[in-house]
Amino acid sequence: MKLKYTGKTKDVYALEDGNYLLQFKDDVTGTNGVFDPGANEVGLTVEGAGRAGLRVTKFFFETLKEKGIPTHYIDADIDKKTMTVKPAEVFGEGLEVICRYRAVGSFLRRYGMYAKEGQPLDAFVEVTLKDDERGDPPISEDALAMLGILSKDEYRVLKELTQQIGNVVKEELAKKEIELYDIKFEFGRTGADNQIVLIDEISGGNMRAYQNDAYIEPLELEKRFL
Structure with a gap:
């Protein structure tokens, strides 16, 4: 096993x-x-967060697999806090794709002149560059294509997958009377045909979820959801 990358919330090893x-x-x-899923720095260490995040991630990746939605997931070991995945190439230096169901966080900070806090949004898809130095700036479909990060056809696939996966998560949470406000995904290309697949994780650490109008911390989300 060779360490390839040290990330904020997980390390990546080549097998x-x-x-x-x-x-x-x-x-x-x-x-x-x-805690802020949209922040670009580690804000705090919470004992048990890694295992909780992996439990939720395993549940959702296996649910997506059953539905035939493409991901890089192979399997997970909860005790060791590890997940085995297929290799995938990120877009450019990495993109984050947010699916928003209510106006909170950075959406509200940017568009507060027009948006009210908690205002319903129709699975609004927003793409940002993974660029800590520049505060992860949002980027449009046209700019992504002009800068050679991804084509317009790939953007359409990315948007469709984001809304499709976001709705799966939203529906599963709703079964436990938990409402999803927004969720952040990452995607990559894999295989000889460069298929676009979901990568990284789906956990309380990359979403905002509420119950009875009260925000649920990532560790608490795992307890209530699973």
Whole structure:
């Protein structure tokens, strides 16, 4: 096993068979000690967060597999806090794709002149560049194509997958009377045909979920959901 990348919330190792191993950590993103899935720095360390995140991730990736939705997932070991995945190439230096169902977080900070807090949104898809130095700037479909990051056809696939996966997560959470406000995904290309697949994780650490209008912390989400 060879360490390939040290991330904010997980480390990535290359395996001898060509696949990769993701090691989940107890670090979560945020600012000033407050969790924020949209933050681009580690804000705090929460004991048990890595295992909780992996439990939720395993559930959703296996649900997506049953529905025939493409991901890089192979299997997961909850005790070791690891997930084995297929290799995938990210777009450019990496993109984050957000699916929004209510106006909160950075959406509200940017568009507060027009949007009200908690206002319903129709699975609004937003793409940002993974660029800590520039604060993960949002980028449009046209700019993505002009800068050679992904084609317009690939953008359409990306948007469709984002809404499709977001709705799966939303529906599953709703079964436990939990409402999804927004969720952040990452995608990559894999295989000889460069198929676009969901990569990374689906956990409380990359979504905002509420119950009875009260925000649910990532660790608490795992307890209530699973």
